Amino acid sequence: MARPRKPLLSRDRIVATALALADAEGLQAVSTRRLAAELGVSGPSLYNHFTTKNEILDSVADTVVSQVELSMFTDGTDWAGALLEWGRSYRAALTAHPHIVPFLAQGPGRRPAGLRMADAVFGGMVEAGWPPAQATRIGALMRYFVAGSALGSFARGFVDDASAYDPADYPHLGQAHLLAEHQQQVDLGAFETGLRALVDGLAIQYAALAEPAGEKTAGRKTTSRKPTG
Structure with missing residues (x-):
């Protein structure tokens, strides 16, 4: 034939x-x-x-999510390190296909790869000792942060014309016209700064979870009211 x-x-x-x-x-x-x-x-x-067309888009979104690495949640990496690695892999997948991000941000729905990712993150956080409710919030927080960072470029939001930013009006934007030239460095640096701040903040909450109740009470400052009248 x-x-x-x-x-x-x-x-x-x-x-x-x-x-x-x-x-x-x-x-x-x-x-x-x-x-x-x-x-x-x-x-x-x-x-x-x-x-339907939406079913096609669901599969497109799931194809993008399937590129995100998830092994860090099962290979013994500590929860903080896992979030850092996952966040970077997640952003890399989304920034490679930014136009699908608004559709993808609606949630995993019934998409298999999206559900596997949600399951891995939630399971990894609970296994590490996070309460289930907080583990859910961490997954949501990371999704907000990563999807937002992939939607556009901060650096390319400024034009490369030095005359566009009159120092009389914008005294602190004298170098803003150079940002677009360094897009990758600026945008990736901003993402890394935010990602580390986010995980460091979670680490403080995590340490508080393990702190004995007595120590929590002892560590608080106490105030007393003066008698009135």
Whole structure:
């Protein structure tokens, strides 16, 4: 039998094409009509593999999340080190595909890779001794922080025209026009600063969890009211 002129349509091929389209032109460019044209097929043929456009986007988002490393939560790394490693891997995956971040930020829903990530983080924190409620908050906090850092560039928010920032109006922005030139250094440095501050703050809370009740009471300053009247 002669080979078909075009590769057979598959879920993986649809998802890869949708992700490439989103990366190149933004999420708004991903429509079933455009996908069908890119794949060289008729629109209805997509529905043999996906029921709706949102189902395609779910799979695209899950493909991105599947690139995030999770082994640090099971390989014996301490919880703080695991959060640092995971946060960096998570951001790397999202910054490689920033246009999918707003859709992905809606939550894991039923996405397998997203649910595996949520399970790994929650399980790792609980195993380390965090109360379940706080472990949930830590996972949410990290997601807010990482997704926010991947949505855009702080450095590229400033134009590279020195005359745009008149010192009479902005006395502290004399070097702001140089930020875009150092985008990666500025943005990654800001992320690392925030990530370490976040984990260091959690470490203080974690130490307080293990502190005996008597020591907590002894460590507090006490105040007494003067009698009135």
